Amino acid sequence: MPRAQLPLSLVEVALGATLILGVALGFALATPAPDTRGPQLTAYAEDTATILQTDPARHNGTTRLGEVLASQRTFDRERANLERRVERILPANVRFAVRTPYGSVGTAVPRRTATGTATVRTGSGPVRIEVWYT
Template sequence: MRRAQLPLSLVEVAVGTTLILGVALGFALGTPAPDRQEPQLDAYAADTAAVLANDAPRHDGATRLQEVVSSQGAFDRERDALERRVARILPANVLFRVETPHGTVGTPTPRRVTTGVATVPTGYGRVRITVWYA
């Protein structure tokens, strides 16, 4: 009984062709682009937190953030000024929410959106800053 055998060069051509087509399809179809928004949004949130943590208070306290979170009355008094200040810090196409122990300012965070977050501890509690693209 005689068996038919494929020439080795034909097998090499088939394997090489498959490899080349696989690589070509990989380049043609590509891979999904990485989400580059989150690191930038985290940077916006961290920068905003740093600015607020170093801003001089409007009335009393060591910093603007400490003044805002020192009491419910201070938060109520400074709410609008805090919202205006954060809006001036961030680019126009970035929305925000600042959560303090006494209340929040800004826009409610939508679901299923990429956000950046920074948390700042103060002597009166934590302040959480969330930002996202409009």
């Protein structure tokens, strides 16, 4: 009885295709996605700091941050406005805490949560902005 044999070139093509497919799947399935949460959160915090440094003040001719940090009295008066402004700057799924020498606005930072931070140096002291995803 004659036996059928596959041509050798057909076997080589099948093995080559299997090898290429295996390598491609190895790269696709074994490579973890990069963590972009930290850098994105830091960008949100830095953008918020920049906007607060350049926003015009509501009552005097300085910036919003300059007005808020003029004294304890102005901080107390502008606290709610500062909080609303930061809420409008950030996306809805991002929470924040802004710490100034006169007090804080926002919510407390949860423990074991990835955050992004930015610090602004002012004449009244540092202002620290922390943001995180909800």
